[in-house]
Amino acid sequence: DTGVSQDPRHKITKRGQNVTFRCDPISEHNRLYWYRQTLGQGPEFLTYFQNEAQLEKSRLLSDRFSAERPKGSFSTLEIQRTEQGDSAMYLCASSLAAGGPMETQYFGPGTRLLVL
Amino acid sequence: AQKITQTQPGMFVQEKEAVTLDCTYDTSDQSYGLFWYKQPSSGEMIFLIYQGSYDEQNATEGRYSLNFQKARKSANLVISASQLGDSAMYFCAMREGRGTGNQFYFGTGTSLTVIP
Numbered sequence: 416d417t418g419v420s421q422d423p424r425h426k427i428t429k430r431g432q433n434v435t436f437r438c439d440p441i442s443e444h445n446r447l448y449w450y451r452q453t454l455g456q457g458p459e460f461l462t463y464f465q466n467e468a469q470l471e472k473s474r475l476l477s478d479r480f481s482a483e484r485p486k487g488s489f490s491t492l493e494i495q496r497t498e499q500g501d502s503a504m505y506l507c508a509s510s511l512a513a514g515g516p517m518e519t520q521y522f523g524p525g526t527r528l529l530v531l
Numbered sequence: 532a533q534k535i536t537q538t539q540p541g542m543f544v545q546e547k548e549a550v551t552l553d554c555t556y557d558t559s560d561q562s563y564g565l566f567w568y569k570q571p572s573s574g575e576m577i578f579l580i581y582q583g584s585y586d587e588q589n590a591t592e593g594r595y596s597l598n599f600q601k602a603r604k605s606a607n608l609v610i611s612a613s614q615l616g617d618s619a620m621y622f623c624a625m626r627e628g629r630g631t632g633n634q635f636y637f638g639t640g641t642s643l644t645v646i647p
Binding site: 448450455456457458459460463465468470471474504506508514515516518519520521522524525527 | 535562564566568574575576577578581583622624626631632633634635636637638639640
């Protein structure tokens with residue numbers, strides 16, 4: 416039983432460059448979530464998908480952030496024109512869509528982004 | 532107002548003793564879910580325990596139990612028989628909203644140190 420995987424684990428980029436992160440959820444999970452976590456803070460919810468449908472995106476941090484899940488399996492998070500303030504850990508999680516304990520989100524190891 | 536409040540930035544506990552980590556939440560929804568996660572220094576988010584808003588009994592998972600007081604909107608985590616490996620950040624989280632209209636919130640965390 417493989418868990419949530421994320422790639423890359425670390426990314427260093429220069430300000431103004433675009434970056435893309437990938438997340439592969441647990442295979443039977445319908446829902447996929449993206450979070451940002453800055454140092455000393457809890458995860459901050461960004462967006463989530465149920466299958467290929469993006470159900471909530473109003474909390475994406477700016478229009479430079481976008482996410483896709485085209486076939487309802489893996490997802491990508493893209494940040495365009497990166498800024499130093501984008502430096503953070505980007506976490507992906509997945510869950511079953513049903514309520515109750517099955518809505519529990521299981522997290523990947525994260526992608527740590529550093530913008531120089 | 533904060534959706535999730537964790538008022539203890541840092542806690543210390545003697546090995547083998549019990550410790551309570553506080554969490555209060557704010558929602559007007561009737562249906563919501565509450566979660567606790569552990570984040571060791573390695574960075575991975577590890578699910579510990581879940582409590583649904585309609586669950587009448589407090590959730591328990593091994594050495595973890597959730598003291599759910601709905602009227603007070605509190606969901607404290609109790610760790611019994613603390614072990615050195617319990618030293619980590621602990622986050623309280625909430626899902627509110629029904630069906631496809633979910634929102635997710637995490638607290639700022641409590642750093643727990645277990646003393647030998």
